[in-house]
Amino acid sequence: MDILHKKILEHGHVLPGNVLKVDSFLNHQIDPELMLAIGKEFATRFKDAGITKVLTLESSGIAPSVMAGLELGVPVVFARKRKSLTLVDNLYTATVYSYTKQTSNDISISKDYIGDNDVVLVIDDFLANGQAALGLATLTEQTGATLAGIGIVIEKGFQSGGQLLKEKGYRVESLAVIDSLENETVTLRTEEVK
Amino acid sequence: MDILHKKILEHGHVLPGNVLKVDSFLNHQIDPELMLAIGKEFATRFKDAGITKVLTLESSGIAPSVMAGLELGVPVVFARKRKSLTLVDNLYTATVYSYTKQTSNDISISKDYIGDNDVVLVIDDFLANGQAALGLATLTEQTGATLAGIGIVIEKGFQSGGQLLKEKGYRVESLAVIDSLENETVTLRTEEVK
Numbered sequence: 001m002d003i004l005h006k007k008i009l010e011h012g013h014v015l016p017g018n019v020l021k022v023d024s025f026l027n028h029q030i031d032p033e034l035m036l037a038i039g040k041e042f043a044t045r046f047k048d049a050g051i052t053k054v055l056t057l058e059s060s061g062i063a064p065s066v067m068a069g070l071e072l073g074v075p076v077v078f079a080r081k082r083k084s085l086t087l088v089d090n091l092y093t094a095t096v097y098s099y100t101k102q103t104s105n106d107i108s109i110s111k112d113y114i115g116d117n118d119v120v121l122v123i124d125d126f127l128a129n130g131q132a133a134l135g136l137a138t139l140t141e142q143t144g145a146t147l148a149g150i151g152i153v154i155e156k157g158f159q160s161g162g163q164l165l166k167e168k169g170y171r172v173e174s175l176a177v178i179d180s181l182e183n184e185t186v187t188l189r190t191e192e193v194k
Numbered sequence: 195m196d197i198l199h200k201k202i203l204e205h206g207h208v209l210p211g212n213v214l215k216v217d218s219f220l221n222h223q224i225d226p227e228l229m230l231a232i233g234k235e236f237a238t239r240f241k242d243a244g245i246t247k248v249l250t251l252e253s254s255g256i257a258p259s260v261m262a263g264l265e266l267g268v269p270v271v272f273a274r275k276r277k278s279l280t281l282v283d284n285l286y287t288a289t290v291y292s293y294t295k296q297t298s299n300d301i302s303i304s305k306d307y308i309g310d311n312d313v314v315l316v317i318d319d320f321l322a323n324g325q326a327a328l329g330l331a332t333l334t335e336q337t338g339a340t341l342a343g344i345g346i347v348i349e350k351g352f353q354s355g356g357q358l359l360k361e362k363g364y365r366v367e368s369l370a371v372i373d374s375l376e377n378e379t380v381t382l383r384t385e386e387v388k
Contacts, residue, residue: 029271029307030256032264058253059272062224066257070226077223078253113223 001175003037005188008154008176014184018156026125026153027060038175039067042123042151045173046072049148051121053077053114055136057107060125064153068123077114079107079139092142096135099128107135109143116144127152127174130161137170149173156181157189195369197231199382202348202370208378212350220319220347221254232369233261236317236345239367240266243342245315247271247308249330251301254319258347262317271308273301273333286336290329293322301329303337310338321346321368324355331364343367350375351383 013021025031042064054076056065062078069076081096082105093108114120120143122136133150140147149171155162157177165172177189207215219225236258248270250259256272263270275290276299287302308314314337316330327344334341343365349356351371359366371383 023304024307025269028274028304029269030260030263031269032260033267035260036264059256059274062253062256063260063270066224066226066229066260069224070230073227075219075223075225076257080222080253110217110222113218 001038001041003034004153004176007031007034008178008186008188012186014181014186018158018181020154020156020178020181020186022154026063030063032063035063035067036070038064038153039069039071041175042068042121042173043071046121046148046151049121050119051148052118053145054121054123055079055109055114055140056123057081057132057136061123064125065123068121068151072121075113077109079109079136082106082108092139094135094138094142096131098131107132107139109139111143114140114143114145118143118145119148120145121148121151123151123153125153127155127161127165127172128159130164133161133165133170134168137165137168151175154178195232195235197228198347198370201225201228202372202382203380206380208375208380212352212375214348214350214372214375214380216348220257224257226257229257229261230264232258232347233263233265235369236262236315236367237265240315240342240345243315244313245342246312247339248315248317249273249303249308249334250317251275251326251330255317258319259317262315262345266315269307271303273303273330276300276302286333288329288332288336290325292325301326301333303333305337308334308337308339312337312339313342314339315342315345317345317347319347321349321355321359321366322353324358327355327359327364328362331359331362345369348372 054069091108120140152174155174155177180187205218248263285302314334346368349368349371374381
């Protein structure tokens with residue numbers, strides 16, 4: 001996706017530890033026009049999948065998901081991160097391990113908004129080890145809904161998440177795949193350019 | 195704002211303690227079409243204010259803000275909630291007291307994305323005691339930017355936040371004002387219907 005590739009190359013910063021900082025347009029400051037373009041691209045890729053709900057994770061997943069929901073004409077549900085759950089009555093919950101922070105966090109959604117008739121598109125901003133996406137997939141499975149696929153804004157192709165999700169049989173659509181962040185340089189997978 | 199009023203009356207639930215639950219379209223599940231309409235309304239109300247940035251708070255403020263940013267043609271910055279700040283070097287920080295939870299939380303933004311040439315529109319999903327909006331106003335003042343006003347999706351008109359913000363000289367634009375949640379019934383301020 002050209003506009004996203006351009007943005008990453010121009011405005012992404014590589015930090016030590018293979019961290020790509022995209023705070024200027026995705027994770028902290030948000031570029032709404034870019035989010036709309038991303039939403040349109042997800043909608044195009046999943047246009048024949050019969051999507052009825054988009055599921056994402058707060059906070060950085062919300063902007064691209066709302067634009068995808070707008071384009072697909074369906075509601076968006078965002079899972080909440082909670083360290084401890086005092087209200088577990090009406091929730092589906094999954095545990096997500098963060099390799100970066102070396103902690104586990106529960107993520108949860110209400111039982112009210114996704115059901116077994118739904119066809120869910122999971123969207124997240126980043127895919128690295130795949131744990132967040134896997135948590136969202138687990139939540140989807142708990143609802144009884146069909147998981148049509150997983151849309152990712154930026155995939156770190158040199159980490160194992162994409163492989164892990166595909167091995168589980170999930171359709172993964174990443175709008176940008178990074179092959180390397182070595183030497184503080186972003187190397188994008190070029191066959192993804194559209 | 196008609197479409198929002200209708201949504202609140204049809205899908206809002208009143209819980210004990212004057213809590214209005216709008217989880218089905220704003221706080222957990224999000225209605226993207228409604229968010230677009232809300233964004234357009236904020237853009238219309240602030241069209242002559244010379245806005246250069248929208249500032250909001252994760253997570254429920256993000257969807258309406260991204261739509262407002264899209265309509266105004268400006269970037270959105272979302273403040274992060276943190277219980278403790280380990281990285282304070284490049285951040286502006288304000289403390290927000292929650293009357294509901296009876297705890298204080300720090301909210302923060304990077305110094306990179308709002309500066310003294312900016313004209314900021316603060317947007318939040320709810321206005322009750324005004325502490326979150328006040329925190330966002332404080333962050334704006336720390337940046338040196340001009341605060342053009344505060345856009346609120348739903349104001350609880352029977353709580354003190356709106357008054358507090360207006361007394362401080364801020365322009366407050368609430369798209370729906372709730373006058374009462376007594377008897378488990380939502381009473382909307384009708385002069386706000388447009």
